[in-house]
Amino acid sequence: MKANREENTQSRSAVSRPWDFLSVLLPLLVLTMLIPQAVRGEQSLPGDSVYALSATLENELGKALQWRDLRGEPRLVSMVYTRCRMSCPLIIHQGMSVQQRLLEEGAAAPRLLIISMDPDHDTPEVLAETMTRYRLSPQRATFLRPRDHQERTIAALLDIRFRQRDDGGFDHTNAWLLLDADGRIVARTEKMAGVPDPAFVREVEAVMASHHSQAQGDHR
Template sequence: MKTTGWLSGIAGIALAACAALAVAAGPAGKPLPPDSVYQLALPLTDQAGRTADWRGLRGKPRVVSMFYTSCQYICPLIVDSGKAIEHRLSPAERGRIGIVLISMDPARDTPAALRKVFDKRGLDARRWSLASPPPADVRSVAALLGIRYRPLADGEFNHTSALVLLDAEGRIVARTEQVGSKPDPEFVAAVRKAAAR
């Protein structure tokens, strides 16, 4: 697992380079920190067909990753990773953490496609959200999260697999590229720490 330091530097560079930045204030009018990924205005459409700006995720820590529903190899392991992390948390800790998987293939990842994976994997809507951004925003969010991807001729994607932990203000506090049913212990510890705040 790699933590803060260079991660906040990457987020800062991506934020500075992004043309679609927006300053958002929370319910109490408190501005976002300058290194928050939520500085990017990003509409997401979830598995229930609801569209909302991801800045609405502000307020609780989130484990975030990118995936696509037709992936048969790595992306199911990303879901496994989120579930494995959940299993290592107490019920109270689970209630204070959200998990968001953002599609890198919004053209095919309609709400129906997202719902199919959501239901098949038995995900809990109280904690999980599968969502697609507008196609023009995929590269921006991938850059913010430090996820590289490349569409292939056969419709698949070559991409890095990473889980990114955001604090309640959307700052990157931890990251791991270890995916599967045995989660990175350091990343789980970081999630527990975030849930305790």
């Protein structure tokens, strides 16, 4: 009888094991379904990618986009504020000059990403007017304003420092950064006057050539 009871106990345990397994598996499956796709996608970014930050921005058309969605193409990135009448125009013109130099040499030129450090003032309408003033087309440049006061976090990732003055203006770093397609900082220049920094231009040219070569290889 004792042997039979033991057999019955083992039999019941064997039957219950699948349910025990499912009781563990089902919650895991539910948790996996609840993890946003964007979060899972971020795991594939390089550890030193600036796009690992979860941030929402608006462009000059008022369209919201995710910071990580800028991944995929090399970019030239800087930060300005549109009320600036001294250093910021130099920054913008220098980025345009880098593009122009590359185009004159028959090389591909990355798009400019110009991020506002003053999003309370730099509304999409102001950004659109600024693009018109500099005669920048959407194919050449995008102006962006961070939402939720994330401009300081983005600036820290780019190693751009700024501080608001009592008069409402900003003291800030003057810089252009070259990001590769995955958002890694490849090169940087703080030369904002005169001809484009030759070393920086060569870095941009090399990254663009490598990117297009890889893209052509992926399509073969």
